[in-house]
Amino acid sequence: MLQFEGKDYSLEAGESVLDCLLRHGQQVSSLCRSGACQSCMLKASAGALPAAAQLGLKDAWRQQGFFLACICRPSEDLVLERCNAAASYPAVVRRVTPLSPNVIGVQLTRPTGFEFRAGQFVQLSRPSDGLMRPYSVASLPSEDELELHVALLPDGQMSGWLHGAVGQSVSLRGPFGECFYQEGESERPLVLAGTGTGLAPLLGVLRSAAHHGHRGEISLFHGSPLLSGIYLRSELEALSEALPNLRLFGSLLSGAEDELGAQGRWQFELSPLDQLIFARCPKLGEHRLFVCGQPSLVQLLRKRAYLAGASLSRIHCDAFAAPHSA
Amino acid sequence: MSTSLYDRLGGEAAVDAAVDIFYRKVLADERISSFFDDVDMDRQRGKQKAFLTFAFGGPNAYAGKDMRAAHARMNLTEQHFNAVMENLGATLAELGVPAELIGEAAAIASSVKGDIVSR
Numbered sequence: 001m002l003q004f005e006g007k008d009y010s011l012e013a014g015e016s017v018l019d020c021l022l023r024h025g026q027q028v029s030s031l032c033r034s035g036a037c038q039s040c041m042l043k044a045s046a047g048a049l050p051a052a053a054q055l056g057l058k059d060a061w062r063q064q065g066f067f068l069a070c071i072c073r074p075s076e077d078l079v080l081e082r083c084n085a086a087a088s089y090p091a092v093v094r095r096v097t098p099l100s101p102n103v104i105g106v107q108l109t110r111p112t113g114f115e116f117r118a119g120q121f122v123q124l125s126r127p128s129d130g131l132m133r134p135y136s137v138a139s140l141p142s143e144d145e146l147e148l149h150v151a152l153l154p155d156g157q158m159s160g161w162l163h164g165a166v167g168q169s170v171s172l173r174g175p176f177g178e179c180f181y182q183e184g185e186s187e188r189p190l191v192l193a194g195t196g197t198g199l200a201p202l203l204g205v206l207r208s209a210a211h212h213g214h215r216g217e218i219s220l221f222h223g224s225p226l227l228s229g230i231y232l233r234s235e236l237e238a239l240s241e242a243l244p245n246l247r248l249f250g251s252l253l254s255g256a257e258d259e260l261g262a263q264g265r266w267q268f269e270l271s272p273l274d275q276l277i278f279a280r281c282p283k284l285g286e287h288r289l290f291v292c293g294q295p296s297l298v299q300l301l302r303k304r305a306y307l308a309g310a311s312l313s314r315i316h317c318d319a320f321a322a323p324h325s326a
Numbered sequence: 327m328s329t330s331l332y333d334r335l336g337g338e339a340a341v342d343a344a345v346d347i348f349y350r351k352v353l354a355d356e357r358i359s360s361f362f363d364d365v366d367m368d369r370q371r372g373k374q375k376a377f378l379t380f381a382f383g384g385p386n387a388y389a390g391k392d393m394r395a396a397h398a399r400m401n402l403t404e405q406h407f408n409a410v411m412e413n414l415g416a417t418l419a420e421l422g423v424p425a426e427l428i429g430e431a432a433a434i435a436s437s438v439k440g441d442i443v444s445r
Contacts, residue, residue, distance in 0.1 A: 031392050036341075036379050038372035056375075058368065302367055307350055312371055 018069035035071035047078035060178035100231035117180035118204030149200035181208035198293030223273035331383035
């Protein structure tokens with residue numbers, strides 16, 4: 001038996017999930033119908049998937065229950081949803097903390113039953129009018145609050161409201177996204193790169209890496225027009241206690257001479273983010289990469305990293321649409 | 327011929343070996359790379375895998391109707407198609423596939439040219 005978007009469907013003997021849903025008039029896109037093109041990917045929120053239904057998918061997708069409907073012939077009951085579906089949870093704004101001239105940290109109560117991995121994002125909505133924006137979770141699942149980073153935008157409807165929203169109720173949908181730490185490979189070199197509040201998911205990944213005692217080299221690259229946009233500098237330096245192989249790089253577009261070079265454990269350079277990354281990490285074949293922030297930069301970095309030899313299954317991206325970027 | 331081209335090339339393992347070589351060549355090819363600028367690379371890699379499985383004579387239904395629909399609005403020319411064919415040939419050559427098998431794969435891939443090229 002399949003449950004999909006609240007309705008039950010019976011599978012015929014040997015029938016694939018895709019064929020069953022199509023037979024019942026459900027709209028599910030598909031192309032090759034042989035497990036190669038990934039057009040028909042769905043998500044199982046409960047039930048055991050046959051291993052064959054997840055063949056060839058990247059680990060970060062398998063861990064979220066994603067599978068290919070065309071080659072899934074389940075032997076047990078499954079509860080299915082579309083990949084972008086997720087439950088909704090109520091939360092309350094506890095504190096608001098300035099992190100930089102244009103970024104605030106927003107601490108929320110952790111809703112009961114809300115499971116996530118640090119670095120994934122949620123859709124936060126304002127109950128009064130349903131206004132919704134995506135924000136990444138920088139805190140760990142073991143903490144009892146959720147930490148979001150919110151870029152303060154001129155005339156930003158959500159950011160302007162959140163700034164003074166202590167005590168207010170909000171609604172969270174999620175979690176979404178594949179920017180989270182992968183356990184079981186503590187020696188692998190990691191590259192974390194982002195602009196603006198792209199630091200939030202990277203911080204989530206970094207805190208998880210510290211939590212799991214990651215031993216491989218980790219290179220964090222944070223890009224900002226000015227030094228004042230490189231926020232949480234001392235918190236990141238403190239993480240290097242648990243992560244002895246952490247290197248911190250700031251990519252600036254302009255800066256005074258005394259702002260550049262080595263500053264504590266940081267190294268600041270006047271260099272576009274992509275150039276700085278490929279200068280410091282020229283070989284990417286074995287790395288796992290996390291890239292977050294402006295969509296054009298994320299796309300460029302993913303392409304360049306892949307062409308430089310990185311495996312796509314080890315490149316995790318989170319592109320922020322315009323209202324979310326710093 | 328007793329065994330299929332797909333089996334002689336090495337089946338799914340051969341597709342897995344070829345897909346990243348092929349997709350990197352396509353992305354780096356200035357004649358066609360711009361068509362791939364705004365696509366989800368994970369999903370696109372899946373489609374390249376489906377295409378290679380098809381060109382290798384493998385078991386899938388990467389059918390004409392789907393190929394036409396997927397490429398209809400891209401306004402592709404024979405030059406674009408030939409660029410993909412060159413990258414396919416170069417990929418197989420890099421993997422040490424004998425010329426006659428490359429020819430067989432190219433013939434299968436060419437069979438959908440009419441569904442791809444629109445002018």
